[in-house]
Amino acid sequence: MECEGIAGIEQFSSPGKGRGLRVSRAYEAGELLFSCPAYSYILSVNERGFICEQCFTRKKGLAKCGKCKKAFYCNVNCQKKNWPMHKLECHAMCVYGENWCPSETVRLVARIIARLVRYKKHFITLFVETESMNMEDMDNEKRELNEAHIAGLHHFYSKHLDFPDHQALLTLLSQVHCNGFTVEDEELSSLGLAIFPDIALLNHSCCPNVIVTYRGINAEVRAVQKISPGQEIYTSYIDLLYPTEDRIERLRDIYYFSCDCKECTTKSMDMEKMKVRKLSDEISQKEIRDMVCYARNAMEDFRRLLEMCELSIDKMNTVFDDANIYILHMMYQAMGICLFMENYDGAVRYGEKVMKPYTVLYPAYSLNIASMYLKMGRLYMALDRKSTGISALQKALAIMEVVHGKDHTYVTELKQEIRGE
Incomplete structure (x- = not known):
């Protein structure tokens, strides 16, 4: 059909x-x-003041809501269109002040319920034939998180919404979990959630x-x-950089299925992704497994600490090649920390180490590669390395014209950036 x-x-x-x-x-x-x-969507709180709540246009001079003064819009038309959803939060933000803190998932679910009530539809019709996780497959941590989401719904939205029963809310949360999307900009920064x-x-x-x-x-x-x-x-539902075992583990954890595609069956890129150093003494499989465990733990524990990233990179370098995906992940994190600290030379140093392996390990038309070229191009320009910066931006443009389309705002703005307008 x-x-x-x-x-x-x-x-x-x-x-x-x-x-x-x-x-x-x-x-x-x-x-x-x-x-x-989008059927329903929310803008991340961190993006307020920079992006219109209604149309997600990024621009200067947005007008704020006169009541809560926390939501921003392009104009009166956008504000009026957004009011049926914004009114769920406007009064509550005024009442709770700094204590208004529902999660993004809670905010999205509240808007889904409000829209379905508005159009007199049962919530299950939104997800006809779409998959949701098996409740029995959820571990205790996910169960507790869902209960926290439900408590947040009742706490922040009970004055404006009538909720379905507890089991129906659990089902809706699981469907949003499996079918929700993170809306991202051209650098893959999260702007919000949507269905x-x-x-x-x-x-x-x-x-x-x-x-x-x-x-x-x-x-x-x-x-x-x-x-x-x-x-x-x-x-693809997940980041494709990682080897088969990691991808399958992530798919099972989030979406409760395994992939049987050609890459998962042949594991053709795994050896390239899991490069080890050529040493006089052969590295045993146990050493590799132990280092994989170390790398996974390090990625979680030291994600935002530059010193720990560098120590981890040094340690992993005794076994892993520079193009090994765990080394790349840690260097990418180190690059992000350098950017946060405004250490642009350090960010470029790590970015250059990451860039070439990315072009080998990711598909040719990858948002991850385009994002890296954008970051590197803008870094080079900030460091007065104009020709190198323009070259990187042009490589990003070539990918973005395919994945975003030649008439996309991101593409138009990047062309202007390259021309120096």
Whole structure:
């Protein structure tokens, strides 16, 4: 059956995966398959004052809400359109002040419930045929988190919303958990959370043939390789940098399934991703496993501490090659810490070590690679290395024209940046 309202795309039963989408005509790399508006969405609190709450346009001179003075809009039209959702929070923010602190998940679920009530629909209709996690599969930590979300809903929104029963809320939270999207900008910084029911129909593959990007509150699906008629459309739910074992573990933990794509079956990139040093004494498998455990723990424990990152890199360097993904991850974190500390020379040093392996380990049209070229280009420009900076920005542009489309605001603004406008 043709996917409702989307020409050239049809919904079908994907073997072993449930529902899925496939194309009924050919698409070339860079071509837009379809776009869809968010059903419901929230702007991250950290982005308030920089981005319009209604349309997610980033601009200067936004007008603030006259009541709470915490929500910002392009103009009166955007404010009026957003009021049915903003009113859930406006009064509460005034009352609670600094104590107003619902999680982003709670804020999104509240808006979903409000919209369904407004249009007199039962919440389950939003996720028809979409997957949710099995409640029995959740560990205690996830159960406790869901209970905390429900408590947050009642605490911050009970004056404005009538909630379904407890089990229905648990089901809705699990569906949002599995089908929610983090809306990101061109540098992959999080802007907020959203629900896109049509995008949620896409199945996962570690060899994706499409990529999802954002234009305001619309999600766009573009081909990153040639897709023939009848082929299923696959996106990736997770970061593809990591080796098969890590990817499968993450998919099981978040989405409760394993991937059987070509890359997960052949593990063709694992050796490249898990490079070890060539030493006179061969490194044993036990040493590699021990170092993997160390690297995983280090990534969690020392993510924001530059000194610990550097110590971890030194330690891992005794076994791992510089292009090993655990070394790359730690250097990427170190780069971020340097940026936060305004140590731009240090950020460039780590970024240059990360950049080349990224272009080997990620697919050619990767948002991660484009983001790194953007960061590096802007760093070079800030350090008066103009020609090197423009070269990096042009490489980012070449990828962004495919994954975002040549008419996207991000692409237009980057072209102006390159021209020095």
